[in-house]
Amino acid sequence: MSNKKEFDKYLKKANRLIKLSSGVIILVLFFIPFYLTFPNLFEFKAQTEVTINVPTPVEVDEDRIENGVHVRTGFIDAEGLMTVVNNCTNCHSSKIILQNRMSTEGWNSTIKWMQETQNLWGLGSNQDIIVNYLVTNYPVKTKGRRENLTNIEWYEIED
Amino acid sequence: MLIGTEIVYGANLLENYTPLALDGTDPFKMYSKHKDMIVLNDKPLNIEAQAHLLDHKITPNASMFVRNNGLIPDDIDVKTWTLTIDGESVVNKKTYTLAELQSKFKQHTYQLTIECGGNGRSEFSPPAKGNQWTIGAVHCASWTGVRLRDVLEDAGIKSSAVYIGFHAADKHLSGDPKKEPISRGCPMEKALQDETILAFKMNGEPIPLIHGYPLRLVAGGWPASVSGKWLNRISIRNKVHDGTKMTGSAYRVPCHPIAPGEKVKSEDMCIIESMPVKSLITYPKSGAMLQEGKKLAIRGHAWAGELEVAKMEYSIDFGSTWIVCAVEKPSNRLAWQHFGATVSFPKKGYYEVWVRATDSQGTAQPMLVPGWNPKGYLNNACHRIAIKVN
Numbered sequence: 001m002s003n004k005k006e007f008d009k010y011l012k013k014a015n016r017l018i019k020l021s022s023g024v025i026i027l028v029l030f031f032i033p034f035y036l037t038f039p040n041l042f043e044f045k046a047q048t049e050v051t052i053n054v055p056t057p058v059e060v061d062e063d064r065i066e067n068g069v070h071v072r073t074g075f076i077d078a079e080g081l082m083t084v085v086n087n088c089t090n091c092h093s094s095k096i097i098l099q100n101r102m103s104t105e106g107w108n109s110t111i112k113w114m115q116e117t118q119n120l121w122g123l124g125s126n127q128d129i130i131v132n133y134l135v136t137n138y139p140v141k142t143k144g145r146r147e148n149l150t151n152i153e154w155y156e157i158e159d
Numbered sequence: 160m161l162i163g164t165e166i167v168y169g170a171n172l173l174e175n176y177t178p179l180a181l182d183g184t185d186p187f188k189m190y191s192k193h194k195d196m197i198v199l200n201d202k203p204l205n206i207e208a209q210a211h212l213l214d215h216k217i218t219p220n221a222s223m224f225v226r227n228n229g230l231i232p233d234d235i236d237v238k239t240w241t242l243t244i245d246g247e248s249v250v251n252k253k254t255y256t257l258a259e260l261q262s263k264f265k266q267h268t269y270q271l272t273i274e275c276g277g278n279g280r281s282e283f284s285p286p287a288k289g290n291q292w293t294i295g296a297v298h299c300a301s302w303t304g305v306r307l308r309d310v311l312e313d314a315g316i317k318s319s320a321v322y323i324g325f326h327a328a329d330k331h332l333s334g335d336p337k338k339e340p341i342s343r344g345c346p347m348e349k350a351l352q353d354e355t356i357l358a359f360k361m362n363g364e365p366i367p368l369i370h371g372y373p374l375r376l377v378a379g380g381w382p383a384s385v386s387g388k389w390l391n392r393i394s395i396r397n398k399v400h401d402g403t404k405m406t407g408s409a410y411r412v413p414c415h416p417i418a419p420g421e422k423v424k425s426e427d428m429c430i431i432e433s434m435p436v437k438s439l440i441t442y443p444k445s446g447a448m449l450q451e452g453k454k455l456a457i458r459g460h461a462w463a464g465e466l467e468v469a470k471m472e473y474s475i476d477f478g479s480t481w482i483v484c485a486v487e488k489p490s491n492r493l494a495w496q497h498f499g500a501t502v503s504f505p506k507k508g509y510y511e512v513w514v515r516a517t518d519s520q521g522t523a524q525p526m527l528v529p530g531w532n533p534k535g536y537l538n539n540a541c542h543r544i545a546i547k548v549n
Contacts, residue, residue, distance in 0.1 A: 091332040093202035099291040110288065113407075119333035143284035145527040149445065149511065152545045157447040157455070 074098055080133030083126050091118065101140045107131045186225075190369040193221040199290045203227040203332060203340075204369070208295035210542065211444035213460070216497060217270060218298035220367050226275050226296065228404065229340025232328040232389050237373045242310075242357070246324070246394030250315025257373055260357065263313070264305035269354050270494035271379030272299045272462040273386050274434050276410050279538025282528045285420045287535025294439060294542060299460065299495040302377045304358030307393075308351045316347075316395055323350045324400030325376055325387035342402025343410065344394075345378055345385050349432070354379055354493050357390065379493030380464040382410055382431050382536075405430070412532040419531035433464030436524055437539040438471065438498070438516040445544035451507050455546065458499040461486060463518035470517040471498040475510050475546075478526050486516075504548045513543040 063070065063085070065077045073085055073094035088097060102110065108131060114120035123130065186204055187194060193212055199205045204227050212222040243254045255263070275296035280287050311323070324344035331338035349355060358377045359366060366372045371388030378385040384404065394400070404410060411428035438461035449455055461468040467489060472481040484500035504510055517523040524541045 091202075093200055095198075095200045095202075096290065099199060100288055101286045102288065106288070119335050119338070140285060143282065143286075145284075146540065147282070149543065149545045152446045153444075154446045154448055154547060155444075157443055157449050 076137045078133060078137050080129040083129045084133050087121075087123060087126060087130060091120075097134070098138070101138055102134070103140060104131055104135050107134050190225070190367060191220055192225075196222070196224075197293075197295065199292070203229055204231070205290045207292055208298070209444075210294055210439050210441055210459075210544070212441075213295070213298065213439060214441040214458070216460075217362060218300050219362065220300075220370070223298045223300065223370065224275065224292075224296045225369050226290075226383060227329070227340075228384075229329040229331050231369065232330065235328070235368070235373060235389070240373055240391070242374060242390060243392045244311060244314040244395065245392065247397040248317040248320035248395040250317055253314040255310070257359065260305055260310065260374075261359065264309045266303060266305055267353075267356060268301055268303040268360075269356065269377075269379070269491050270299055270301050270489075271354060271377050272297065272493060272495045273377070273379060273383045274437070274462070276382030276384060276431050276434070276536045277534065279528075279540065280535035282538055282540065283419075283531055283535040284528075285531075287531075287533065289534060296383070297437075297439070297462075299462070300361050301363065302356060302358040302375075303360035303363070304356040304375075304377070306353065307355045307357055307376065308353075310357060311350065311393075311395060314395075317397075319397040320347050320395050321398055322346055322396045322400045324394045324396055324402045324405070325390055326392035326394070326402070327387050328389040328391055339403045341384060341387070341404045342400070343384050343387065343404055344396070344400040344402065345381060346399075346432075349378060349381065349385075354491065380433055380462070382434060384410055399430070408533045410536070411534075412530075412536050416530050417532070421531075423533060431536055433466070434462075435529075435537055435539040436463040436466070436468065436516050436518040436522055437461070437542075438468070438514050438524065439542050440512065440514055440544050443544070447544070448547040448549055451504075451548050453548075455502045455504070455512075456499065457502055457512060457514075457544075458497065459514065459542075460495040461498055461514075461516040462495040463516065465493070466518040466520060467492075468496050468516045469519045469521075470523075471500075472515045472517075473500055473502065474513045474515070475502060475504060477511065478513060478515075481515065504546070507548050510546040510548065511543045512546055513541045515541050 062072055068077050070077055070081055070085065073089055075081055075084060075094060111127060186192060186198065186206065192206060195212055196206050196208055199207060204225055206225040208222050208224050237257055240257050241254045242260060245252045275292060277289055278292045278296035279294060280289055281291035281293050322344055324342055326339065326342055329340050331340050355378050358375050359373055361370060366375055374390045376387045376390055407425055408428060410431050412431055413423045414427050414429040417423055438459060440457055440459040442458045461471055468486055471484050471486040473484055474481045484498055486498040487496050489496050502512060515524050524539050526541050528538055528540050
């Protein structure tokens with residue numbers, strides 16, 4: 001007797017559960033086309049809460065790339081980029097690297113100087129990655145003894 | 160990021176997240192620099208002027224280049240600030256407060272030309288290592304302070320003295336407190352000159368923080384690195400000072416001329432002393448267009464390290480002919496000198512106005528980039544501006 005009663009109880013519970021989940025599923029299915037058509041329809045209230053009341057952390061990607069450039073440092077996005085960022089912009093800024101053009105030998109001796117006098121750590125196999133990145137993406141340009149004047153901003157001079 | 164541009168997704172930024180340029184680290188605002196100054200490096204901070212920003216006879220703070228080797232001290236208290244004179248060749252090691260320095264010794268004011276040894280480095284080929292200064296790492300401000308000689312003599316100088324070396328409060332980039340970002344100096348002869356001063360005022364005001372507040376050594380006519388900022392100690396040495404940036408290739412050039420790119424042994428490098436003769440057209444700004452038949456007034460400054468500028472010339476035909484123009488006497492030794500001319504152009508077209516200074520020993524500026532050296536110092540090639548006659 002008691003077994004049957006319990007069985008009925010479970011049956012009723014299961015029935016209710018099925019009805020409830022079907023309802024939810026139907027409701028969700030009903031709103032999907034609306035959401036796809038008007039994605040902002042349901043957000044006005046939630047957005048106000050997010051921006052004003054509940055500032056949930058928005059992830060600003062520190063290492064985002066835009067137009068082929070690593071935004072934070074200005075380095076060209078190419079093989080070895082993050083090895084350079086992680087090893088070469090801790091003490092000084094990327095700007096001193098971007099200003100300079102050196103050969104493989106020049107960069108290697110600069111690294112040696114930084115290790116001997118500026119507390120730079122050992123780079124191991126990363127050294128080749130870093131130097132290859134620099135000589136490939138920032139090659140030495142020959143300037144000769146005097147270059148033409150460039151980037152002239154022309155303007156009318158007043159008397 | 161350009162100030163004033165719309166920040167995309169700005170509404171999603173957290174309240175405590177501030178883009179770099181807006182958070183009070185903007186060097187232009189923090190150090191009152193002209194908006195057209197060029198930031199070469201932001202850690203450490205290095206900023207240069209453009210020629211037309213240097214038009215004032217006495218350079219204002221807004222147009223003065225900034226050269227830092229380390230991090231700017233952030234804990235300066237003038238009440239407790241002291242200067243210690245020590246070293247192998249001091250008779251009595253002595254420490255002075257700022258108030259003692261100011262009251263005990265006579266004060267002097269001089270206009271002093273300070274140029275970075277690496278000014279013009281960007282033109283060397285093959286490229287030389289370091290900040291790629293173009294033409295704007297020079298200024299001539301008015302400095303007030305006490306003579307270094309008076310202070311050194313008060314402590315007493317032994318006959319063994321050869322050199323002075325300074326120590327300062329700036330911090331090493333690595334954060335290592337045992338390391339000094341820079342500790343240079345000069346031979347006793349330069350240290351004892353009338354115009355070599357321990358300054359506490361620049362252009363009549365306390366020295367701006369970025370230029371060495373509260374105490375700066377000013378040694379006009381020599382590489383700016385000799386003019387140490389944030390000074391707290393000077394050592395009278397019985398040998399050439401061996402502090403940071405006194406050795407290796409720092410502020411040193413080959414003792415004998417070398418071919419571009421050639422290697423030089425450390426022992427064949429010599430310390431730069433007086434800077435070479437040089438000049439700058441500060442008006443008009445390059446790119447001026449004028450009508451045919453109109454004359455063009457030009458002006459600028461010229462300087463010659465320890466020497467004086469004896470002659471100024473300009474050329475509008477790439478040096479085929481030179482025309483002598485007026486140059487004033489310096490307001491005091493080691494101050495830059497002002498020149499000016501009225502230039503006529505024979506017909507329409509593109510011109511370059513080149514200027515050339517000659518020092519009191521007859522040495523003139525080269526038109527081409529002079530002797531290559533590993534770190535790209537001492538480029539005193541003639542300055543020029545572009546002009547169009549329509």
